[in-house]
Amino acid sequence: MAIHLGSDYAILQIDQAPAYTSSAISWQEFIIPLFQPPSAPELNPIKRLWQALKKPLKNQLFSSLQALRERIQEIFDQLTFEQVISVCSYNFILEALFYAASH
Incomplete structure (x- = not known):
């Protein structure tokens, strides 16, 4: 490295x-x-992305695991670059971590 x-x-x-x-x-x-401070899932980019992914899945039932996979793929395909950046923003994470470290 x-x-x-x-x-x-x-x-x-x-x-x-x-x-x-x-x-x-x-x-x-x-x-x-x-x-990361303890219990701070909002600082984990993959958890923030998963939260954005779960919203369109709320209250939906799927007939099979394959149907769920296909719906998740559709949601991923619809995400714009800007949406991904907004939930995975490195600056947001750094600011939150530095804030937490100072308190």
Whole structure:
């Protein structure tokens, strides 16, 4: 990773699972671990994307798992680039994490 980053740094957003917070972990100097506050699913991009995906599925019944898969694919296909960016916005996540870390 250091070869790819050159003189840059990598910010690694992670939860506070024991595997990541262990004192046995020695972070490389070019990696800055940014820990999520406990119980903060809104800071996890995939969870935010899943929330956007679940809205059109609300109160629907499917005759099969395949029918559900097809509907999910339709929803994904309808998402615009802007919608994906809005739920996965890196700036939003960083601002929320820095805010949480300061309180």
